Amino acid sequence: RKEVEQDPGPFNVPEGATVAFNCTYSNSASQSFFWYRQDCRKEPKLLMSVYSSGNEDGRFTAQLNRASQYISLLIRDSKLSDSATYLCVVSRGGYNKLIFGAGTRLAVHP
Amino acid sequence: DTAVSQTPKYLVTQMGNDKSIKCEQNLGHDTMYWYKQDSKKFLKIMFSYNNKELIINETVPNRFSPKSPDKAHLNLHINSLELGDSAVYFCASSQVAGRLETNEKLFFGSGTQLSVL
Numbered sequence: 001r002k003e004v005e006q007d008p009g010p011f012n013v014p015e016g017a018t019v020a021f022n023c024t025y026s027n028s029a030s031q032s033f034f035w036y037r038q039d040c041r042k043e044p045k046l047l048m049s050v051y052s053s054g055n056e057d058g059r060f061t062a063q064l065n066r067a068s069q070y071i072s073l074l075i076r077d078s079k080l081s082d083s084a085t086y087l088c089v090v091s092r093g094g095y096n097k098l099i100f101g102a103g104t105r106l107a108v109h110p
Numbered sequence: 111d112t113a114v115s116q117t118p119k120y121l122v123t124q125m126g127n128d129k130s131i132k133c134e135q136n137l138g139h140d141t142m143y144w145y146k147q148d149s150k151k152f153l154k155i156m157f158s159y160n161n162k163e164l165i166i167n168e169t170v171p172n173r174f175s176p177k178s179p180d181k182a183h184l185n186l187h188i189n190s191l192e193l194g195d196s197a198v199y200f201c202a203s204s205q206v207a208g209r210l211e212t213n214e215k216l217f218f219g220s221g222t223q224l225s226v227l
Contacts, residue, residue: 034215043200043218044153087153097166098216100145100153 001026004101006088012107017078021104023071023088030099032091033064035073038103039084047073047086078108113137116201116219123191124227130187131222133201141165142184143202143216144176153200159184191226198223 006023013019025033033050048055050062050071061074071088085103092099116133123129135142143166144156158166159178173189188195201219 041221043220044216045218046215049215085151097155097158099155102150102152 002102003027003092003099004088004090006086006101006104008102008104010105010107012109013078015078015080015108015110017108018074018076019078019106020075021073021086021088021106023073023101025069025071025088025090025099027090027092027099028069030069030090030092033062033071034089034098035060035062035071036087036089036100037084038087044087044100075106078106080108080110082106083108112220114201114203114217114219116199116222118222119220120223120225122225122227125191125193127191128187128189129191129224130185131199131201131224132183132185133219134183135201135203135217136182137203137205137217138182139203139205139217140181141204142178142181143204144184144186145200145202145218147198147200147221149197157184157186188224193226196224196226 004025035047036044037047038044048057050064054063059076063072085105087103088101090099114135141160143158145153147153156170157176161181162178175187178184198221200221202216204216
């Protein structure tokens with residue numbers, strides 16, 4: 001079983017749609033959680049951290065359920081520029097050991 | 111100014127050759143990393159250095175040897191290249207080495223596409 005699992009997609013949605021991505025992690029000792037975004041042939045960039053109480057950044061909302069070991073990302077009012085791969089990232093222990101999921105691809109069309 | 115820069119951007123070489131990828135960060139960060147992203151898009155950590163000291167060494171063949179001459183540089187040397195080494199290699203840096211704070215983040219270089227023929 002992979003340490004961080006995501007639905008690979010692709011999710012094809014029209015502009016303005018709301019889309020949700022899910023992620024599960026296997027290591028209950030994981031302490032920090034993130035969503036990164038990776039555009040085609042580019043480097044990953046931090047989208048947002050995920051806090052236990054849930055957090056929002058503009059059109060993006062992240063949720064964490066430690067009991068179920070589940071993380072989600074909700075994107076409201078999708079834009080064409082949101083098209084990318086969204087990587088779920090979990091820290092394993094100390095020394096910034098980040099474990100990346102394989103990513104969920106989002107394609108927003110006009 | 112590019113925060114994390116790695117060279118070359120593309121590297122095409124024959125099996126059995128030895129090659130190096132260089133990485134430099136101008137962010138003043140203490141910790142640097144090498145990640146490998148294979149054809150299935152999994153991004154896996156290979157090595158991490160904190161202030162020139164190796165702190166993470168995942169199960170990577172001995173043919174891969176990182177070198178950190180100072181905390182702003184982390185180079186990756188690969189001996190006897192194999193077909194399976196073909197991937198995109200990303201260098202990254204971060205400020206915090208111990209416990210990762212939830213507001214900390216990795217800064218990635220733009221990647222080196224390695225193709226072994």
